[in-house]
């Protein structure tokens with residue numbers, strides 16, 4: 001099963017991708033996570049990517065396309081994968097199709113998580129993320145049991161550098177301009193499914209499952 005999760009920042013792509021990964025035992029491939037790890041490691045890729053990430057801009061296409069091409073050819077992707085945060089531009093989507101074509105493969109389903117801008121701002125502004133396992137919490141809707149500590153692994157929670165109002169607004173603009181056109185791209189290919197990303201995480205997950213069945 002080869003899936004893409006589309007949707008604006010804060011739509012819940014990461015949360016739903018983790019749940020799909022656990023259910024179907026296929027890897028979740030998050031370009032955002034890969035880039036954040038590179039930043040943490042102070043790798044050359046991270047130093048370059050940070051300049052774009054901190055201001056809510058997209059990292060150049062050639063950088064992320066290279067990462068994904070390498071990743072989806074790994075053995076653990078043979079039975080499928082979930083792309084979370086990729087593609088984000090038409091060029092990325094075209095290159096992904098080309099690469100899959102060369103591999104004799106295709107994307108089965110693209111799930112678009114639909115949520116409005118007000119909801120996104122409140123979700124992201126109150127979000128904290130575990131620095132160790134990537135688990136996500138929200139000060140109102142999903143607070144951790146102990147302040148600042150991850151319920152799952154005991155790691156430290158922190159607000160993402162790009163989860164401040166100014167950068168969130170920029171990320172939303174970038175989404176509208178560069179990523180939203182992908183809906184039309186995949187609609188034309190006949191594999192776009194739209195899910196309302198409102199309600200509890202479990203409610204949204206059951207809607208997603210309906211779409212990928």
Ligand code: AMP
Pocket residue numbers: 009031032033035052053054056057058059060061064084085086087088092162171
């Ligand atoms: P995310 O965790 O998916 O919200 O991504 C965080 C940031 O990483 C984005 O705001 C971009 O700067 C960068 N990024 C992640 N995925 C991509 C992508 N597919 N193309 C370009 N930049 C990306």
